[in-house]
Amino acid sequence: MKIIIDYLIIVNFKGMRNLTITFDQILTNIFGDNATGKTTVFDAFTWLFFGKESTDRKDFNIKNTVDSSLNRQDHEVSAVINANGSKITIKRILREKWTKKRGSEIPEFTGNETIYYWDDVPVNQNEFNKKVSGLIDEKIFKLISNPAYFNELKWQDRRQILFDIAGEVTNEEIAGSNKKFREILAHLTNGKTLEDYKKQVASQRKKIKDDLEQIPTRIDEVNKNIPEMADASLIRRDIDTKQSKIKFIDDQMADRSNSMNAAYEKVREHQQMVYSKQNALDTIKNQVEQSIKNKDQDLVSERNQITREINYKEQELKQIEAQRERRQNEIQSVKFYIEDKRNQWKTINADRERVSAQQLVFDDHAFTCPTCSRLFDTDDIEAKKDEMLSTFNNDKEAQIASYAKNLALVVSQADSLKNDLKRLESLDTSEEIKTISDEIQVLRGNLSRFNEEFAGPGLSLEQLLETNEEYLRLLNELDSLKSSAPEEPKVDLTDLQNEKIELEQEIRQLERELAKEVVIKQSKERVSSLEADEKRLASELASYEGQEFTIEAFTRKKVEEVESRINGLFNHVKFKMFDVQINGGEVETCDTMYLGVPYSDLNNAARINAGLDIINTLCKYYGVNAPIFIDNAESVTKLIDVESQIIRLVVSEVDKKLRVA
Incomplete structure (x- = not known):
């Protein structure tokens, strides 16, 4: 698809009153001094297509800010474009809406409306946008119509x-058959990127390196804390000697105690007799x-049994009395219904007698x-009378029969109610209530007498014991035993006990010194463990450093391949897709280079020219060419070759009005 502008008509747009431009299919130069409307031409074309100015702003003012009276006229841009040889006329109009309110002679501004035409046929906004999109996508248009837009x-x-x-x-293309590269890719699972894995390896390497650097210090600290200790065998021999002396002292103490055993036995027998008597008491x-x-x-x-019986009887009495009250209420209700049925019977019977007395009057x-x-x-009159009389008698008989039926129903209902009344009145519980009330009185009398007896004073524990002969006999025997208690013998073991305490203290001091042996052993084992960790971490560090080297080599190869593939698509510009950092790592970027110079x-x-080279490649990829607007085109004397229509916007101080050439 190749799009070319044939004509562009601008009316009352951003201060431009009326301008018609005829474009060359290859190159059109538009000359003008600053602020003469060169960029406005580009703005008018992008507004016509997409409702935006050339800088992609949607909310911009296209109205006249100097003479606002012109804004009541239409703001209009139209164009004739050539799309693959087909002529298409496109028009967009912005129109102010002025409305007279009721009772006012002066119209007021109430908003704007946009009107669209396609090949001089009015269309709505959605249809217009679809037709424009059918020619060219807005994003693609920006990329291929403005040399500066991509960058x-x-x-x-x-x-x-x-x-x-x-x-x-x-990554698989880069790795190819390289075994080390493929080992790196094997770690890229569950969405992990090469950069993620690189950070992971760097983090693990740093941690291992930090741990490795700390190990010598930790070994030195352990060695410094190893305590000094005398010969352990001498300490053990000294402990054994002192323990032998303690055993000898224990034997001496036992001999002194055994000599007093007979006296102790007599004291124990007396204490046992006292204890036995006391237990019996x-x-x-x-x-x-x-x-x-x-x-x-x-x-x-x-x-409690009497109280429960009283409560049970009182609850039973309440239930019977409640039943009697409900029955009295039912009796009153039944009597009311019987009286109501009597009144119904009187009313129905009166109606029946009234109907029976009725006569036909012609x-x-x-x-x-x-x-x-x-x-x-x-003859007709008589026949008519007979018919009327027959109808009257039939209706009268039917009414009387209906009344008779209703009377029978009322009588039946009244009889049923009377039977209910007799049944309710026969259920008299007066005797039962009296019986239960009498029983309650008897129980209450029993409870009162019981309380009087129970409240009386009884014999105390001391009084009962004073009358117990066995208790008194044992008490006298216990007093006799206590008064004849033998004297407890005394044994002086102070000298031996002091000597034993001194020896035990010396043994504890020696054992504390011997405990250093365990600390020394644990410290040496810790040093050995740290040295083993040092070797293991050194090996792991070498492994991670090797992985980092492989990742960097992989990245360099990918950088070269990516930049080579992309740069092969362009004639003049090259792209720097990765940036090498001070530490040797590569980070993603996208810098445009033209003749080796950064954009x-x-x-x-x-x-x-760099932008035009990029546009050439983009046009080939998207399969569409659109007019290229080059602003400040006076700064370049030679443009590279392009297949698109070029519109140069040239600053010319001598041209105070736009000039097209």
């Missing part, structure tokens, strides 16, 4: 477009105390013609 994008967007054109270079005391508690519990249980008008008011013939350092002429 004004974010580098990530530029990079993605280049990869779309050249095709993504996969306590047993009797506990038995008497328990008998008092059992008696009290029996009395409490008996009183209306003279019933026997005249309703049209001519002529009296019917005598940011290029002059305007070189930037324009």
Whole structure:
């Protein structure tokens, strides 16, 4: 698809009153001094197609800011374009809406409306946008109509477009049959990128290196903390000697104690007799105390039984009285319904007697013609009377039969209610209530007498024990034993005990010194463990450093392949797709280079030609050419060859009005 502008007509657009431009199919130069409207031409064309100015702003002012009275006229841009040889006329109009409110002679501004035409046929906005998209996508138009647009994008967007054109270079293509490269790729699972894995390896390498650097210091600290200790065998021999002395002292203490065993045995026998008597006394005391508690519990249980019976009888009485009250209510209700049925019977019977007494009275008008008011013939009148009388009697009989049926129903219902009344009145519970009330009175009397007896004073524990002969006998025997207790013998072991304490303290001191042996052993084992860790970490560090080297080699190869593939698509510009950092690592970027110079350092002429070279490649990839607007075109004397229509916007101080050439 090749799009060319044949004509462009601008009316009342951004201060430009009326301008018609005829374009050459290859190159059109538009000359003008600053602020004469060169860029406005580009703005008018992008507004016509996409409703935006050339800098991609949608909300910009196209109205006249100097003479606002002109804004009530239409703001219009139209063009005739050539799309693969087909002529298409496109027009967009912005029109102010002015409305007179009720009671006002002056119209007021109420908003704007946009009107669209395609080949002079009005279309709505959606249809217009679809037709424009059918010619060219807005994003593609920006890329291939403005030499500066691509390089004004974010580098990530530029990079993605280049990869779309050249095709993504996969890690598998770079790895090929290289065994080390493929081992690196095996780690890239679950969405992990090469950069992620590189960071992971660097983090693990740093951690191992940090751990490795700390090990010598930690070994030195352990060695410094190893305690000094005398010969362990001498310490053990000294401990054994002192323990032998303690055993000898224990034997001496035992000999002194054994000499007093007979006296101790007599004291123990006397204490055992005292203890036995005391136990016998306590047993009797506990038995008497328990008998008092059992008696009290029996009395409490008996009183609780009487109280429960009273509560049960009172609850039973309440239920019977409640039943009697409900029955009285039911009796009153049944009597009311019986009286109601009596009244119903009277009313129905009165209606029946009224109907029975009714007689047929003929209306003279019933026997005249309703049209001519002529009296019917005598035979017809008699026949009519017989018919009316028969109908009257039938209706009367039917009503009387209905009343009789209703009377029978009311009588039946009243009889049923009377039977219910007799049944309810027969259920008299007065005798039952009296019986239960009498039983409650008897139980309450029993409870009162029981409480009086229970409240009386009883014999205390001390009183009962004073009358217990066995208890008194044992008490006298216990007093006698206590008064004749033998004197407890005394043995002086102070000298031996002090000597033993001194030896035990010396042994504990020696054992503390011997405990250093365990600390020394553990410290040496810790040093050995740290030395083993040092060897292992050194091996792991070498492995991770090797992986980092392989990753860097892989990245360099990928950089070379990516840049080679992408740069092969362009004639003049090259792209730097990766940036080498100080530490040797590569980070993604997308810098445009023209003749070896970064785009940011290029002059305007070189930037324009770099942009045109990029447009040539983009046009081939997207399969479409569109007019290229080159602003500040005076800065470049020679443009590279392009297949698209070129419109140069040239600053010319002598041209105070736009000049097309």
